[in-house]
Amino acid sequence: MLNLTGKNALVTGIANNRSIAWGIAQQLHKAGANLGITYLPDERGKMEKKVAELVEPLNPSLFLPCNVQDEDQIKSTFETIREQWGKLDILIHCLAFASKDDLSGDFSQTSRSGFNTALEISTYSLVQLSGAAKPLMTEGGSIVTLTYLGGVRAIPNYNVMGVAKAGLEMSVRYLAAELGPQNIRVNAISAGPIRTLASSAVGGILDMIHHVEEVAPLRRTVSQLEVGNAAAFLCSDLSSGITGQILYVDAGYEIMGM
Numbered sequence: 001m002l003n004l005t006g007k008n009a010l011v012t013g014i015a016n017n018r019s020i021a022w023g024i025a026q027q028l029h030k031a032g033a034n035l036g037i038t039y040l041p042d043e044r045g046k047m048e049k050k051v052a053e054l055v056e057p058l059n060p061s062l063f064l065p066c067n068v069q070d071e072d073q074i075k076s077t078f079e080t081i082r083e084q085w086g087k088l089d090i091l092i093h094c095l096a097f098a099s100k101d102d103l104s105g106d107f108s109q110t111s112r113s114g115f116n117t118a119l120e121i122s123t124y125s126l127v128q129l130s131g132a133a134k135p136l137m138t139e140g141g142s143i144v145t146l147t148y149l150g151g152v153r154a155i156p157n158y159n160v161m162g163v164a165k166a167g168l169e170m171s172v173r174y175l176a177a178e179l180g181p182q183n184i185r186v187n188a189i190s191a192g193p194i195r196t197l198a199s200s201a202v203g204g205i206l207d208m209i210h211h212v213e214e215v216a217p218l219r220r221t222v223s224q225l226e227v228g229n230a231a232a233f234l235c236s237d238l239s240s241g242i243t244g245q246i247l248y249v250d251a252g253y254e255i256m257g258m
């Protein structure tokens with residue numbers, strides 16, 4: 001049923017074995033997709049080594065550095081895809097960043113540079129990567145990004161990231177409208193809180209997780225692999241009629257009023 005054999009999938013946002021992108025990569029691999037993995041390079045090459053070791057069992061046919069703040073790295077990533085693969089079917093956008101200073105305290109005190117950085121890395125990067133992917137998705141395609149309820153409701157301390165996610169969700173709709181005629185679908189998964197590198201650095205994340213465990217209809221949080229399964233669905237022909245949507249994978253938390 002869920003079959004991604006013959007599909008070329010680029011997965012961004014793997015930092016370690018807790019990354020949501022790692023859960024997605026595993027499920028895409030399980031469904032038979034051919035993987036390309038990008039990582040955020042650092043000066044000492046530590047990230048490259050760590051991510052390379054982690055993803056080795058998935059036999060990625062491409063493994064490339066891609067800092068979305070660097071136009072040249074994006075260009076060469078898609079140039080390599082064109083040369084090595086010829087076509088791209090699936091793009092997973094699974095990255096976000098805001099300065100830690102801007103993820104607590106008063107939202108009104110967000111600096112201009114902090115605001116710009118958060119929206120550049122967390123929001124504009126989807127537009128940028130989708131624009132680069134478009135000419136390579138010659139047989140149609142599926143683009144999936146990750147969002148959070150803090151883009152729709154005011155969640156304490158999410159602050160500038162909430163504005164970034166609101167922009168991301170609207171970008172999904174405009175991209176879906178533009179790319180639909182080329183049979184490229186664009187959707188977002190709104191995941192409930194999960195302990196990852198990004199979320200663990202946030203004060204109070206454990207309290208939020210305990211709150212979800214008490215209130216969500218399923219009385220638990222979700223796992224990276226559950227998000228991965230939803231992503232595999234959105235990348236497969238099983239979801240061929242779905243585009244421009246925000247799919248909540250949050251154990252039902254979003255429907256609750258109290």
Ligand code: NAD
Binds near residue numbers: 012019039147196199
């Ligand atoms: P993570 O830290 O594992 O992933 C974030 C990734 O962003 C890392 O791989 C990091 O290298 C990458 N990144 C940061 N700046 C970058 C740049 N300039 N260029 C390229 N890559 C860059 O954390 P995660 O929780 O798996 O986050 C993945 C996505 O899921 C994010 O969009 C996040 O907002 C979203 N999300 C997370 C949760 C949660 O509770 N963890 C919930 C809903 C949505």
Ligand code: 0WE
Binds near residue numbers: 161193
């Ligand atoms: O999108 C996210 C995480 C986003 C994030 C986290 C960090 C921490 C480390 C972006 N940038 C950074 N920068 C850092 O330096 N989530 C949905 C997880 C998350 O983050 C929160 C949350 C939740 C949930 C921040 C405040 C409140 C709740």
